[in-house]
Amino acid sequence: MNSTEQIWxxxxxxxxxxxxxxxxxxxxVAIKIVLVVNEAGELEGTISDGDIRRGLLKGLDLNSPITNVxxxxxxxxxxxxxxxxVMQLMVANKIQQIPAVDEHHHVVGLHLWDEIATPPVRPNLMVIMAGGMGTRLRPHTENCPKPLLPVAGKPMLEHIIEHAKLEGFSHFVLAVHYLxxxxxxxxxxxxxxxxxxxYLREQSPLGTAGALxxxxxRxxxxxxxxxxDVITDIHYGELLDFHLRHNAAATMAVRVHEWQHPxxxxxxxxxxxxGFEEKPVARSHINAGVYALDPDALNTLAADARCDMPTLFERLQEQSKRTVAYPMHEPWLDVGRPDDLSRANGQISNKTTGQH
Structure with a gap:
């Protein structure tokens, strides 16, 4: 939406x-839509070339006011x-432009199909933690680092990079250690x-945040x-937009996890x-292993010192910095154990063959 700001x-x-x-x-302006506002700056409505054509067919001329169209x-x-x-709304309503308005009905942006269908180029860096030993996946990881293990014929890391590339990311830093x-x-x-x-080369394992x-x-x-080792359909770009919109120092993608008491x-x-409760279901948010960070968040890290992400978040909270959760609903799999690996293979193979 931002790239069209001046246009709309x-x-x-x-x-x-x-x-x-x-x-x-x-x-x-050539975006196939005009936004009509009243004196208070509120959106009165929109006009497309189709509306104009229908108006002219009804006998309106070029000097007619636009009230009727x-x-x-x-x-x-x-x-x-x-x-x-927004894309789903456009498809369902067969339209190519949707204005974004605030609570006062003032126009604050315009979604254009052409822009949305081709995600914006994102100069932002993406760091992938690929240094883990993969102990729980032995013997698979004895001669192969976990992120290189094939899922549906391609290393996990390659799935992550290709998915992020479709989201407009093009610069990656891989933190590596084991193999x-x-x-x-x-x-x-x-x-x-x-x-x-x-590449960031860890001399010793630095945890899920230390390598940063x-x-x-910087x-x-x-x-x-x-x-x-996280295979997911999360939209990395939307996570980043959410992080910026909430003016956060750090954002953690979280998933709802449900556990039924046996x-x-x-x-x-x-x-x-x-009282009695028959096999109650407990719901909690779990860390999905995907984050957006502000560069200043790195001030809490010492060079070559081990640190995990939850610790980084706690340090930021101690400094009264804003940390927020990004609730995600997309398919997600943390490939930590052998059965996760076979599940990931099944899920991705089914997706590529169109089965569900």
Whole structure:
């Protein structure tokens, strides 16, 4: 939406404009829509070239006011709606433009199908933690680092990079340690995948955040971090947008995890039984292993010192920095154990063959 900011501002016309002015605007701005606002700056409606054509067929001329051609109950969305939802609305309603309006009905942006269908190029860095020993996956990992284990014929890391590339990311840093030379040999500088890949080489295991202290140069904008063994359809770009919108120092993607108690639970007070719950379901948020961080968050890390992500978040909270959770619903699999590996293979193979 941001890339079209200047364009949609040019497509705003007052409610007293003429059909001639709308035609000129449609030709000049070339986004196939005009946004009509009243004197208070509120969106009155939209006009497309189809609305103009219908108006002319009804006998309106170029000097006629646009009152009769405004599409007044135009579909609008709030600014925080995700790209995926906007795309679904466009497809369902067979439209190519949807204005975003705030709570006062003032236009704050415009979603265009062409822009949404091709995600914006993101200069932001993406760091992938690929240094783990993969102990739980032995013997698979005795001669192969975990992120290189094949899932549906391709290393896990390659799935992550290709998914992020579709989201507009092109610069990756891989933090490597255990059998790291094999990862470097496989991916090189990223040319084969059409991206740029650099490496952070941990001399000893530094945890899920510690390697970030080795970043040099330090990123100059918010960046995404993911564990190298997390296969997910999460939209990394939307996670980043969410992080920026909430002005956070650090954002953690979280999933709702449901666990059913295997037994009927008896509630007691002293020796009195006060109630029963038959196999209750407990819901909690779990860390999905994908994060967005502000460059300043790196100030809490010491070079070459071990640190895990939850610790980094706790340090930021102690400094009264904002840390937020990004609730995700997309398919997600943490490939930690052999049965996770076979499940990932099954899921991705089914997706590529179109089965569910």
């Amino acid at each position: 501002r040019k497509a705003i016309l007052p409610a007293h404009a003429t059909i001639q002015q709308v035609i000129s605007n449609l030709d000049h 405004i599409h007044r109950n135009a579909l609008v969305v709030p600014p925080e709606m995700t790209r995926e939802m 790291g030379h094999m990862i470097e040999e496989h991916f090189g500088n990223g040319e084969r995948l059409g991206v740029q890949i650099d 202290g080795l970043l040099n140069p 990123p100059d904008a918010a960046f995404v971090v993911t564990n190298g 037994f009927g639970v008896v509630q007691t007070q002293g020796v009195e039984i006060v």
